[in-house]
Amino acid sequence: MASETVDGLKVAILVTDGFEQVEMAEPRKALDEAGAETQLVSPKDGQVKAWKFTEWGDTFPVDMPLDNARPEDFDALLLPGGVINPDKLRTLAVAFAKAFFDAGKPVAAICHGPWVLIDAGVARGRTLTSWPAIKTDVRNAGANWVDKEVVVDNGLVSSRKPDDIPAFNEKMIEEFCEGRHAAKPAGAALET
Numbered sequence: 001m002a003s004e005t006v007d008g009l010k011v012a013i014l015v016t017d018g019f020e021q022v023e024m025a026e027p028r029k030a031l032d033e034a035g036a037e038t039q040l041v042s043p044k045d046g047q048v049k050a051w052k053f054t055e056w057g058d059t060f061p062v063d064m065p066l067d068n069a070r071p072e073d074f075d076a077l078l079l080p081g082g083v084i085n086p087d088k089l090r091t092l093a094v095a096f097a098k099a100f101f102d103a104g105k106p107v108a109a110i111c112h113g114p115w116v117l118i119d120a121g122v123a124r125g126r127t128l129t130s131w132p133a134i135k136t137d138v139r140n141a142g143a144n145w146v147d148k149e150v151v152v153d154n155g156l157v158s159s160r161k162p163d164d165i166p167a168f169n170e171k172m173i174e175e176f177c178e179g180r181h182a183a184k185p186a187g188a189a190l191e192t
Contacts, residue, residue: 007035018084021050039063071099081111090119128158155181
């Protein structure tokens with residue numbers, strides 16, 4: 001793990017029922033241990049239920065309902081994957097996610113998490129990775145999809161799957177420590 005700390009950094013973790021438990025819990029633990037203040041933000045009140053690989057997992061308390069969450073109150077955004085979670089969020093929370101990009105704030109997305117980025121209109125012109133099953137979605141959104149354990153593109157950190165979490169956590173903390181990046185307009189040229 002990187003030696004950087006993110007003391008006092010406020011990180012929104014955007015989830016609803018069906019997020020992959022390890023893709024939320026392990027990055028959250030890494031952020032908390034590095035000194036960040038993490039909050040589960042959800043369009044659902046009360047609790048959210050995780051998915052644990054092939055069955056339902058644990059429940060977690062929602063720290064802040066999405067209706068009360070203001071992107072300007074957070075320094076960074078984490079988008080865990082799972083199939084159910086980002087599929088629901090891409091219709092419920094795209095404006096929240098897009099606001100982080102508009103402000104140049106760092107964002108980390110893993111597995112199916114980039115679905116939210118696609119619907120927020122911020123994937124075009126970026127290089128990222130994801131769960132392989134959605135690479136066509138990523139490419140159709142105008143992004144350059146690559147098959148690597150972790151990819152960093154101007155404050156956006158992405159990884160493919162739970163096995164990538166150690167590398168994902170390291171780069172996520174590094175980018176979150178750097179803070180705001182110059183906003184990259186949607187539709188920018190693909191990196192080669």
